[in-house]
Amino acid sequence: MTLKQKRLVLIVGAVLLLSAATALVLFALRDNLAFFYTPTQVKANEAPQGRTFRVGGLVEAGSVKRTGLDVSFRVTDTSQIVPVTYTGILPDLFKEGKGVVAQGTLGTDGVFRAKEVLAKHDENYMPPEAQSAIDKAKQAQERSYKTLK
Amino acid sequence: MARTEQQSNDRFAGRWFWRFASPAQFYPVAGMIEKICWGLALVLAAVGLYIGFFRAPTDATQGEVYRVIYIHVPAAWMAMIVYLAMAFWCAIGLAFGTRLSFMMSHALAPTGAIMAAVALWTGALWGRPTWGTYWVWDARLTSTLILLFLYIGYIALAAAFDDKKKGDRASALIALVGAVNVPIIYFSVQWWNTLHQGASVRPGSSSMATVMLTAMMIMTFAFWAYCVAVAMNRVRTQIIERERGAQWLGSGKGIKP
Numbered sequence: 001m002t003l004k005q006k007r008l009v010l011i012v013g014a015v016l017l018l019s020a021a022t023a024l025v026l027f028a029l030r031d032n033l034a035f036f037y038t039p040t041q042v043k044a045n046e047a048p049q050g051r052t053f054r055v056g057g058l059v060e061a062g063s064v065k066r067t068g069l070d071v072s073f074r075v076t077d078t079s080q081i082v083p084v085t086y087t088g089i090l091p092d093l094f095k096e097g098k099g100v101v102a103q104g105t106l107g108t109d110g111v112f113r114a115k116e117v118l119a120k121h122d123e124n125y126m127p128p129e130a131q132s133a134i135d136k137a138k139q140a141q142e143r144s145y146k147t148l149k
Numbered sequence: 150m151a152r153t154e155q156q157s158n159d160r161f162a163g164r165w166f167w168r169f170a171s172p173a174q175f176y177p178v179a180g181m182i183e184k185i186c187w188g189l190a191l192v193l194a195a196v197g198l199y200i201g202f203f204r205a206p207t208d209a210t211q212g213e214v215y216r217v218i219y220i221h222v223p224a225a226w227m228a229m230i231v232y233l234a235m236a237f238w239c240a241i242g243l244a245f246g247t248r249l250s251f252m253m254s255h256a257l258a259p260t261g262a263i264m265a266a267v268a269l270w271t272g273a274l275w276g277r278p279t280w281g282t283y284w285v286w287d288a289r290l291t292s293t294l295i296l297l298f299l300y301i302g303y304i305a306l307a308a309a310f311d312d313k314k315k316g317d318r319a320s321a322l323i324a325l326v327g328a329v330n331v332p333i334i335y336f337s338v339q340w341w342n343t344l345h346q347g348a349s350v351r352p353g354s355s356s357m358a359t360v361m362l363t364a365m366m367i368m369t370f371a372f373w374a375y376c377v378a379v380a381m382n383r384v385r386t387q388i389i390e391r392e393r394g395a396q397w398l399g400s401g402k403g404i405k406p
Contacts, residue, residue: 004244004245004246007243007244007245008240008244011240011243011244011325014325015240015325015328015329018329019329022329026333030340030341033288033340033341034342035285035287035288035341035342035343036342036344056342090281091280092278092279093210093211093279093280094281098210101344116282117281118281119279119280119281120344120346121210121279121280121346122210122346122347123346123347123348123349123356124210124349124356124357125208125211125215125218125349125356125357125358125361126206126208126209126357126358126361127206127207127208127209127358128207129206130209130358131209131210
């Protein structure tokens with residue numbers, strides 16, 4: 001091997017080793033790098049107790065109740081539910097059935113008291129007409145399911 | 150002993166592409182590429198922005214604010230691609246000791262840093278009206294900020310050495326070590342739950358309306374052409390600066406702008 005080839009092998013080897021090391025570190029950190037806990041994790045007591053953390057999921061349809069600036073809603077990951085209370089102005093994209101991330105503490109009563117509520121939107125971009133066509137198709141599908149039952 | 154330009158050209162004569170590893174040979178080529186890419190960048194940006202702002206529909210969820218995507222996504226992609234290109238040239242430079250490869254990586258770094266800054270800045274302006282915050286420390290945003298710091302660290306370290314060759318080698322290590330951050334940025338939204346949404350465009354599929362996607366891809370090519378154009382401009386400056394005194398440059402009077 002020439003000197004240049006040796007150096008190339010050395011560099012490639014070093015980069016590979018470094019990547020492997022990074023992968024291991026990230027694997028060890030995988031839970032700590034999560035931005036929020038899901039309701040399932042909260043119910044399984046995986047979220048920190050008595051400390052501020054974030055819970056994220058979808059705002060359950062029909063769960064939002066407002067009295068003045070006080071809002072209560074339920075966050076769901078379709079298997080578990082965490083009830084949330086919050087006082088303040090919600091982001092524009094906060095909507096039932098859409099993504100949400102709330103930061104706060106979990107009370108002993110199982111209610112999550114949020115200090116901050118952020119909306120999490122998805123990666124779909126489409127004109128309003130396409131969205132309403134999809135919504136209509138979904139409703140029609142649900143109706144036909146009901147008739148079949 | 151330093152080889153003359155003629156000797157190194159003779160040595161590489163068997164393989165035509167090696168000839169362009171010589172700064173003297175590459176200088177006029179870079180000028181040509183720069184001109185073509187400037188033209189491409191301007192035309193594509195005009196077309197892309199026109200489609201994005203006047204032809205693409207409003208988004209069903211976000212309204213008009215989503216249109217920042219036509220700047221944000223191309224800038225974020227280029228920030229990652231330029232870093233990989235920079236790391237590639239650094240690896241080549243370290244392995245083969247070619248002068249031009251380090252010049253290429255130095256030429257790319259400021260552009261990459263600007264792309265990362267633009268991605269973070271437009272992202273903040275997009276985040277406020279949609280998420281409700283300018284900034285959160287989620288995996289995607291944090292790893293992109295680290296990318297900007299890596300660019301700045303690379304530029305600063307290279308400039309800190311009086312001996313340019315030492316600076317080349319030291320800063321090349323930052324570029325190579327930092328390259329592991331790029332896949333982390335890309336996959337962060339899959340590996341961890343983040344506030345940032347997942348990828349709209351993946352190889353072979355997309356979750357965007359066709360007109361929106363078309364505008365975004367045209368803008369991406371425009372950004373690509375811009376990055377190449379300014380990098381070529383900078384590499385020519387690097388060549389003149391570093392090859393000062395070389396025979397082919399002479400006094401520098403014969404160099405066409």
